[in-house]
Amino acid sequence: MSHLLEVRDLEVKFALRFGDITAIDGASFKLDRGEKLGLVGESGAGKSVTGFSIINLISKPGYISKGKVLFEGKEISSYSDEQMRKIRGNSISMIFQDPMMTLNPVFTIGFQMVETIQAHRNISKAGAEKIALEKLKKVHIPSPEQRLSQYPHELSGGMRQRIIIAVSLLTDPAIIIADEPTTALDVTIQAEIMDLLQELCASDNMALILITHDLGVVSQVTEKIAVMYAGKIIEYGPTDQVVTYPVHPYTEGLIKSIPGNVVNPGEDLVQIPGMMPTLTNIPPGCAFNPRCYLRQAVCTKTTPELKDVGNSVMAACHMRYKGDGRTNQ
Amino acid sequence: MNSENTILSIKNVVKHFDISGGFLDQLTIKKGKICLEKVTVKAVNDVSLFVKKGETLRVVGESGCGKSTLARVVMGLYPLNSGEIYYNGNRIDNLTHAQMLPVRKKMQMIFQDPYASLNPRKTVQQTLEEPLRFHNPDMSNGEIDDKIDLVMEQVGVDQAWIKRYPHEFSGGQRQRISIARGLILDPEFIVADEPVSALDVSIQAQILNLMMKAGRERGLTYLFITHDLSVVRHISTRVAVMYLGTLCELAAAADLFANPRHPYTNALLSAIPKVGEKGAKHIKLKGEVPTPIHLPTGCVFHGRCVYADKRCSAEVPLLLEQKDGTFVACHAVEEGRPID
Numbered sequence: 001m002s003h004l005l006e007v008r009d010l011e012v013k014f015a016l017r018f019g020d021i022t023a024i025d026g027a028s029f030k031l032d033r034g035e036k037l038g039l040v041g042e043s044g045a046g047k048s049v050t051g052f053s054i055i056n057l058i059s060k061p062g063y064i065s066k067g068k069v070l071f072e073g074k075e076i077s078s079y080s081d082e083q084m085r086k087i088r089g090n091s092i093s094m095i096f097q098d099p100m101m102t103l104n105p106v107f108t109i110g111f112q113m114v115e116t117i118q119a120h121r122n123i124s125k126a127g128a129e130k131i132a133l134e135k136l137k138k139v140h141i142p143s144p145e146q147r148l149s150q151y152p153h154e155l156s157g158g159m160r161q162r163i164i165i166a167v168s169l170l171t172d173p174a175i176i177i178a179d180e181p182t183t184a185l186d187v188t189i190q191a192e193i194m195d196l197l198q199e200l201c202a203s204d205n206m207a208l209i210l211i212t213h214d215l216g217v218v219s220q221v222t223e224k225i226a227v228m229y230a231g232k233i234i235e236y237g238p239t240d241q242v243v244t245y246p247v248h249p250y251t252e253g254l255i256k257s258i259p260g261n262v263v264n265p266g267e268d269l270v271q272i273p274g275m276m277p278t279l280t281n282i283p284p285g286c287a288f289n290p291r292c293y294l295r296q297a298v299c300t301k302t303t304p305e306l307k308d309v310g311n312s313v314m315a316a317c318h319m320r321y322k323g324d325g326r327t328n329q
Numbered sequence: 330m331n332s333e334n335t336i337l338s339i340k341n342v343v344k345h346f347d348i349s350g351g352f353l354d355q356l357t358i359k360k361g362k363i364c365l366e367k368v369t370v371k372a373v374n375d376v377s378l379f380v381k382k383g384e385t386l387r388v389v390g391e392s393g394c395g396k397s398t399l400a401r402v403v404m405g406l407y408p409l410n411s412g413e414i415y416y417n418g419n420r421i422d423n424l425t426h427a428q429m430l431p432v433r434k435k436m437q438m439i440f441q442d443p444y445a446s447l448n449p450r451k452t453v454q455q456t457l458e459e460p461l462r463f464h465n466p467d468m469s470n471g472e473i474d475d476k477i478d479l480v481m482e483q484v485g486v487d488q489a490w491i492k493r494y495p496h497e498f499s500g501g502q503r504q505r506i507s508i509a510r511g512l513i514l515d516p517e518f519i520v521a522d523e524p525v526s527a528l529d530v531s532i533q534a535q536i537l538n539l540m541m542k543a544g545r546e547r548g549l550t551y552l553f554i555t556h557d558l559s560v561v562r563h564i565s566t567r568v569a570v571m572y573l574g575t576l577c578e579l580a581a582a583a584d585l586f587a588n589p590r591h592p593y594t595n596a597l598l599s600a601i602p603k604v605g606e607k608g609a610k611h612i613k614l615k616g617e618v619p620t621p622i623h624l625p626t627g628c629v630f631h632g633r634c635v636y637a638d639k640r641c642s643a644e645v646p647l648l649l650e651q652k653d654g655t656f657v658a659c660h661a662v663e664e665g666r667p668i669d
Contacts, residue, residue: 042529042530042532158617159617186391186392186556187391187556187558187597187600187601188391188596188597188600188611188614189391190600190602191599191600191602191611192613214602215530215604216559216604217602219602219603220602220603253531254530254531255604257530257533258530258604259534259537259559259562259563259564268538268541269534269537271531271534271535271538272531272534273535275499275501275529276531
């Protein structure tokens with residue numbers, strides 16, 4: 001049986017003056033109906049580009065140089081713009097980080113919602129408004145009738161993000177890609193939005209790809225997690241397993257560096273030395289090797305592949321492959 | 330409250346911003362008459378607190394609660410509407426610019442955005458030597474160079490990079506340089522306004538460790554402003570929780586996390602996502618944060634609080650000391666109404 005979404009060995013490059021740089025280097029993952037996947041990493045790790053490339057939203061000079069994206073068994077990565085437009089915002093919707101930037105400030109909420117539905121379906125304005133209202137109710141917006149005639153600036157950040165979620169639901173998508181949906185919001189609002197996303201996935205059997213840098217959020221919401229570093233997925237597996245028994249030293253460091261997680265208050269935090277390399281000068285071998293405490297000679301020579309390390313977890317680390325006594329058991 | 334080891338205390342501080350604009354913007358029509366109306370943002374309302382020597386006091390709250398305004402008021406960057414600020418027992422909010430100079434040497438600020446807080450046209454050396462030359466005109470060039478080298482080493486930036494400009498550094502390194510600038514005058518008291526929120530998680534840990542180390546080595550007192558609660562527990566002695574320009578709760582960090590009293594603190598703490606905790610229960614607040622232009626009557630939190638009653642909507646709760654030394658501003662806590 002085919003998966004709802006399958007990304008196979010995806011490679012995205014950006015053509016720059018001094019040559020191509022590889023933003024995503026061989027990412028593969030699968031998503032089934034109703035499943036929630038977290039894409040985690042620091043800025044520049046390639047998590048957003050991965051999200052964009054699923055619906056081919058990569059603009060020039062970027063391009064998909066290798067690999068496939070399969071949606072319901074069809075290879076959508078080779079679709080033309082016209083074919084792609086039927087998928088984007090229809091079967092696969094995207095929620096962006098900044099709710100201030102995503103809504104058009106000069107049109108009312110109602111106008112923008114009706115426009116979206118009419119772009120995908122042959123439906124009257126009244127019919128579209130009815131759907132819009134229904135979706136606004138679904139995201140628990142107080143007095144939804146009133147909101148349709150309001151402009152984005154009249155609403156708070158949390159409310160705007162709810163509207164955007166409502167817009168993304170308009171065409172009953174099978175997958176929602178949420179790119180840092182709560183980074184611009186306060187913690188109490190973040191908790192509400194995350195609850196809402198989980199509730200919607202459960203009620204509509206919708207799949208979610210949550211792109212974030214916040215491991216806390218990911219571990220609360222998702223079932224699967226993919227940790228990215230310098231354009232590569234370096235660990236992939238069930239969220240509970242990965243956050244409790246991280247295999248890759250980077251994942252381990254990331255989890256330990258969260259204050260209040262491992263050490264006692266007042267003690268020094270566990271820190272990963274150095275910083276992530278820029279994509280133009282990725283070190284040879286494992287990209288993480290200059291910051292890694294497990295580094296051996298092999299790490300600076302050959303690039304580790306994503307391999308099964310047990311407990312349905314895949315990791316890319318020479319030092320942690322099965323059989324060397326340092327697996328995640 | 331004002332014991333020997335209090336380094337800073339602020340009393341009934343009020344800071345409002347007039348946003349009504351020019352004369353024509355203020356004109357409104359009310360009941361058929363033309364009148365002038367001023368619009369003010371009530372950023373900080375009647376806040377009193379004190380900071381003990383050597384402690385790290387955290388001010389937490391969501392955006393718009395007035396925590397950054399409080400930091401700037403303390404530093405003397407904004408004039409007060411009313412209230413008093415004391416530093417080492419001396420009042421500093423009514424000083425002239427010249428009188429303030431020796432105090433400024435002792436109080437330094439680290440800002441949130443290392444991209445905006447460093448002058449892009451100055452090299453690291455110029456940035457670091459400017460405060461030294463300004464406050465110590467007698468210092469020789471050699472002394473200044475030694476001092477810069479020492480501070481650069483402490484914050485972990487290679488001394489060879491001294492002639493570089495800010496754009497040549499990454500965010501984490503820039504924040505190290507900002508910290509170096511804060512430390513170069515050997516201050517006693519540092520106000521840090523969200524120093525790590527613009528940085529990546531793995532870099533955050535590096536900067537927090539650096540600040541804690543500098544604090545230990547130099548015996549610094551920190552006033553830390555943040556919205557990130559997971560950081561709070563880690564490096565604070567005491568925590569002050571703000572909501573809509575008012576102080577809700579002031580408690581020792583361990584007490585606050587183990588036993589939050591104020592309903593808002595409760596909700597805030599339950600909203601922190603924790604790694605490895607699935608489907609944790611959040612306390613849901615009703616409604617949205619009101620604007621600080623039209624503050625609610627009584628307790629500013631009453632409209633969103635599930636425990637609110639008539640008294641809460643009429644009377645402003647006072648920040649009262651509890652048995653264990655925690656300060657809480659809540660009628661329900663004061664009356665012993667059940668809260669959980």
